Amino acid sequence: MDPIPSGTLWSPPPTAPMLAVPGPLPVPDSGWAFETKWDGVRCIATTTGDGSVRLASRAGNDITVSYPELQALGRELRGRGVVLDGEIVALDASGHSDFGLLQSRMGVVDPRRAGRLALGCPAHLMIFDVMYLDGLGLLSATYGERREILSALGLTGAHWSAPPNVHGRGSQVWDAVVREGLEGVVAKRLSSPYLPGTRSAHWRKTKRVETLDVVIGGWTQRRGAATGVPGAVLVGVAGPAGLRYAGSVGSGMSEREQGELAAYFAVIARASSPFTDRVDVAGAHWVEPRLVAEVTASEWTRAGRLRHPVWQRLRPDLTRLG
Template sequence: MAPSAPRPAGLPVLRPMLATPGPLPVDGAEPRWAYEVKWDGVRCVVSVPGDGGVRLVTRRGNDVTAVYPELAGLGDRLRGRPAVLDGEIVVLDERGRPDFGLLQQRMGVADPRRAARLMHEYPVHLVLFDLLHLDGRSLLDASYEERRAALSGLDLDAAEWSVPGCVAGHGQEVWETTRANGLEGVVAKVLSSPYLPGVRSADWRKTKHVVTLDVVIGGWSEGRGGIAGLPGSVLAGLDGPEGLRYVGSVGSGLSDLERRDLARYFEVLTRDRSPFTERVGVAAAHWVEPRLIAEVGYSGWTTAGRLRHPTWHRLRPDLTRLD
């Protein structure tokens, strides 16, 4: 982790407000809500003391100022305007979409020379979507609508950072647009809502686009604690020209009953060698004959060809893979 930058004098230390997972607001409630893109990156609170400095702190409280040197210029941009802002650090792919796999190339790099080199290979972009403190005045009790207006008034659009627009009402149109453009989802926010640091509030609602896929189970890894001895996750693959290609480990969403059922199937299908065409970097993996098909949900693909945010949906007994 990069060394901490000095805490900006006179600015409050705030944790980001969090959204509650849920469906889009129903049509009748839409006038109360504004809609933003859900960005697939690293959330951070940005403190700018007004003297040309800047400090970036993640949701976990880690100071990452030195990790992203291309964002230092925001301090000069807001010189004389001390502020605390809320945003997300992303790396955009060639189509302008956030790619978490690319962002991972930048995360945790503390060495200044390496950070400077990676800055040119994987430049980050800071998406700013809220303003918590400005010119010595707290905006926490101001409405979301008022805070967004004040943020837009700072005129912060640049190559390294921007303030994307939000749309009041018209949630379904925003939903369809984000899906068509391959974005992660939508965040809906009540126009009158205050900013509640560190609180997961129902006034902010996040809804992801989830795509499902049928995958082949080629192995499993053991769970821990109360599920020791049972599958903690399954190792998934897809058929390709050269055989079964590994696409990731899926454990989220498995119930205890499903783990026990899978354990019985795996006992019959056990094999000594991996069925995948490439090395699978999972410690103490158990291999099975690639016969079972499962439906999983995912939000996209990493640059390494792995499923992004995979979740277990169900076993597909109606489908069986035959070699």
């Protein structure tokens, strides 16, 4: 693609981000590129050439005030009308995105408070696509072409960067992600156009999950179901002082499993919590910690809770009902 000449001030059209579908890594992978999946807030960054930048969330909400440190990106692109796609993250000491850190920055609408938070927990914009440059639309350009244009912009700053991608070698990228404990991989077809607001099979996300055994110590009632039928279970893991609370798991349970658990809970009910730490869950019912379940989760939060836990199965081989 020929270089695009620098333009003047322009009024960009609203642009919703293109979305990936969940799935396994593509095989064969020669026509694909692979990127790290960042755990943060999706962001469309728009500059009109006057030195300012507007940040919009995936839903189109204006989040510019929340991240004042990203205003310098507009000054770097002064004189150019650009629309970029990326992910706002907060990085921990090892350079990994930490959603727990970012949560303190989200939804802040007071400029002074946002400025104070930026000093203690700075945000970083991971830029992985460009939809407009100097007012010219790039939506019909291929992903490979758009990445070349993005790379030529040289967007590297204290609070933003365009991380590299890898052509082919998807299994090697996956091995590196697992080894480093990152969230996952996004595979993008090199020939794909940018499809705003569309969840397309041209982009595929594969998340790394952890599988672990947890002990059920309580449950909450399922809405609209008969009394005693759980909608979620409260689970824990062994800690130095006993059973440590690890979170609530409701996603993934079938009606059959909920009925099976209800029968167990009626037998092993108890009056007080079996967890050593406080569990602040409304309407919690407690049970003796005898049932063991297998769950998956994306990671542990800083508070020691499972993030995005999903029920897999009851482990009768590890359950102690006697």
